[in-house]
Amino acid sequence: MVSSFAILLLTTHPSELMSDLTRRGLPAQFAYVIISTLQILPQMQAKAQTIIAAQRSRGLDTESTFIKRVSSVVPLVGPLVFGSLVEVEERAIAIEARGFTSQKQKTSLHEISDRTIDKILRWIFTLFVIFSITLNIWLS
Amino acid sequence: MKIEINNLHFTYPTGLEAIQGISLNIDSGEQVAIVGQNGAGKTTLVRHFNGLLKPTSGSISIGDWDTKKYSVAKLASRVGYVFQNPDDQLFSKSVLAEVEYGPKNLGYAKEKTNKLVTRALAWTELTEKTETNPYDLSPTWRKMVALASIIAMDTPIVIFDEPTTGQDFANVSRIAHVIAELKKEGKTVITITHDIDFCAENFERVIALSNGQILLDGKSHEVLGQEEVLSQTYVDPPQLTRLGKLLKLKETVITQTEFLQQIARD
Amino acid sequence: MAFVNIKNLNYQYPLTKTPALRDINLQINQGEFISIIGANGAGKSTLCYALAGFVPHFFKGEFSGTIEVAGVESNKSTLEEWVLNVGLAFQNPFNQISGAKYSVFEEIAFGLENIGVPREQMKSRVEEAMQLTGISHLADRSPYSLSGGQQQRLALTSILVMQPKLLVLDEPTSQMDPIGTREVFGVIHKLTQNGMTVVMVEHKVEWIANFATRVVALKDGSVLLEGKPNEVLTSDALMESGFGVSRYTSTAREAKKQGLWKKEKLPVTLSEAAEGFNSK
Numbered sequence: 001m002v003s004s005f006a007i008l009l010l011t012t013h014p015s016e017l018m019s020d021l022t023r024r025g026l027p028a029q030f031a032y033v034i035i036s037t038l039q040i041l042p043q044m045q046a047k048a049q050t051i052i053a054a055q056r057s058r059g060l061d062t063e064s065t066f067i068k069r070v071s072s073v074v075p076l077v078g079p080l081v082f083g084s085l086v087e088v089e090e091r092a093i094a095i096e097a098r099g100f101t102s103q104k105q106k107t108s109l110h111e112i113s114d115r116t117i118d119k120i121l122r123w124i125f126t127l128f129v130i131f132s133i134t135l136n137i138w139l140s
Numbered sequence: 141m142k143i144e145i146n147n148l149h150f151t152y153p154t155g156l157e158a159i160q161g162i163s164l165n166i167d168s169g170e171q172v173a174i175v176g177q178n179g180a181g182k183t184t185l186v187r188h189f190n191g192l193l194k195p196t197s198g199s200i201s202i203g204d205w206d207t208k209k210y211s212v213a214k215l216a217s218r219v220g221y222v223f224q225n226p227d228d229q230l231f232s233k234s235v236l237a238e239v240e241y242g243p244k245n246l247g248y249a250k251e252k253t254n255k256l257v258t259r260a261l262a263w264t265e266l267t268e269k270t271e272t273n274p275y276d277l278s279p280t281w282r283k284m285v286a287l288a289s290i291i292a293m294d295t296p297i298v299i300f301d302e303p304t305t306g307q308d309f310a311n312v313s314r315i316a317h318v319i320a321e322l323k324k325e326g327k328t329v330i331t332i333t334h335d336i337d338f339c340a341e342n343f344e345r346v347i348a349l350s351n352g353q354i355l356l357d358g359k360s361h362e363v364l365g366q367e368e369v370l371s372q373t374y375v376d377p378p379q380l381t382r383l384g385k386l387l388k389l390k391e392t393v394i395t396q397t398e399f400l401q402q403i404a405r406d
Numbered sequence: 407m408a409f410v411n412i413k414n415l416n417y418q419y420p421l422t423k424t425p426a427l428r429d430i431n432l433q434i435n436q437g438e439f440i441s442i443i444g445a446n447g448a449g450k451s452t453l454c455y456a457l458a459g460f461v462p463h464f465f466k467g468e469f470s471g472t473i474e475v476a477g478v479e480s481n482k483s484t485l486e487e488w489v490l491n492v493g494l495a496f497q498n499p500f501n502q503i504s505g506a507k508y509s510v511f512e513e514i515a516f517g518l519e520n521i522g523v524p525r526e527q528m529k530s531r532v533e534e535a536m537q538l539t540g541i542s543h544l545a546d547r548s549p550y551s552l553s554g555g556q557q558q559r560l561a562l563t564s565i566l567v568m569q570p571k572l573l574v575l576d577e578p579t580s581q582m583d584p585i586g587t588r589e590v591f592g593v594i595h596k597l598t599q600n601g602m603t604v605v606m607v608e609h610k611v612e613w614i615a616n617f618a619t620r621v622v623a624l625k626d627g628s629v630l631l632e633g634k635p636n637e638v639l640t641s642d643a644l645m646e647s648g649f650g651v652s653r654y655t656s657t658a659r660e661a662k663k664q665g666l667w668k669k670e671k672l673p674v675t676l677s678e679a680a681e682g683f684n685s686k
Binding site: 047050051053054055056057058059060061062074075077078079082083086 | 192223225228
């Protein structure tokens, strides 16, 4: 499951994926949540590093006993959650200012090509999946 | 407490050589501003002072402690560090609890903690707001809570990272007041700043960094008057220094008092 | 009829006890560059949000009075219609990046996709906007790999590409280093020359003096002063309100007391200060 997701991300340009999914009827908001999460995760990680550095500078011991480490969770998670809430509000305003909730039919910068070979491959892969599931059930 | 830096080099795991051979001493009770363009190595340098970063080669010691041998939690008793964004550190339900957190971590006795917290709150004008949730305060007041929470740790050395960025005039004055109080108590204050007028008015020594090396280091007057050298690291001299130059005043001036004295004399 | 017309505007955020804006009246003509100044908590950002329609459409709360831009009233418009007329950029460039796009070019096109601009027009509009803000060379870079100044110029470009009639900027340089500040002001300077109507909140007095056609100072949610940059920025009332004036102004004010500044008018910029002190 995880590795197939990784393959998807490595082979498909996420913005093209988003465009295509919305074109096929996935709500734009939903597609946005998926794609932006992928991009924002590394930024969250960097933020978490800064917070850990800031709290260690105040004498927070993150390296010693288990009890100490457990009690260090609040000072680390608190700022991360608060910071994310502020960011989410600002980002909501920023994308709203760029017509995100517009009722108009959205367009796409990228033309998503769907050639005959793509269609054939899709069918082959679908059949392959059905085949392997059936095989799996039959063998067990 | 003396800071001694000996031929410090630091390379990030990405291969970026952020510090390329810095040696300097900072004496007890000095007020030092570190200036220079983004990427000059300012933050990388000061993160060595409390052990958040350890030298790739060379050494740095805080008093008699080599930072390589001490944890950040231990060094926190000697070096306080106010991060640029207060939201990276605030988590408590009240201002009081937030400011008590550091001194408690350092294991100070209850009485000592109370005294230090009261003093820190007074300096930052937060005395009336002790029971407020920090998140209910405006960003500028949150900045003061972050300041108070570090000052209450009573460390001999205090570091400020960009304290005036995004702050209004009233808050910049409050921050200047805190620095003056720390000076009176003989603490070492080290500030990273882009705010060169703030630097001129509150610091006696200025270190200009460029590409991980020291470009200039000396008394504020000497450093801030060197327009051409400073421009290498994209630092403009203070407003009044530039005005003094234009008016061809005999000596470099950096503050209003000096400027007016020279104008009256010439 | 003024291009922007704010009448008896009062506003209070939900769950708060004091109003954020009190009885604001302001007229702005097309092509003007208005600078809003004031201490923290004066209501500057709230006024920006009101002009951009987020107050009250996004934040709710108690709103009275009217805001008109180009003859349309914000109360009678939906937010999605309103944002097409009024563009908004704010302090933190990082939070203005959509997170949904992998290149600068795509990021700028995001807004055009949202409002259904045909693909053929999209490319030329993005390229034109990038040229205006001088970021064409960054088109293929990831928005997250840019410096603060570059990210803020990207945020500006992403708004400009929507072709707003009014541009609202809430302290676009407050998080910038001197290089970033210069980059962003360079863009703003170009916009003023192109005749864009701009409302900008800003602390950096010397820049205001060079750009603004008019300065509005707010205090506790009300208009404290309004007038030509030099008049407002050198007034005693502004200094007393706790706003940080330029060192040239404060030093000349002190010099005047000591008889070392002979002119009636106080300076705001370096050149005004040099001229005044030279002519004594």
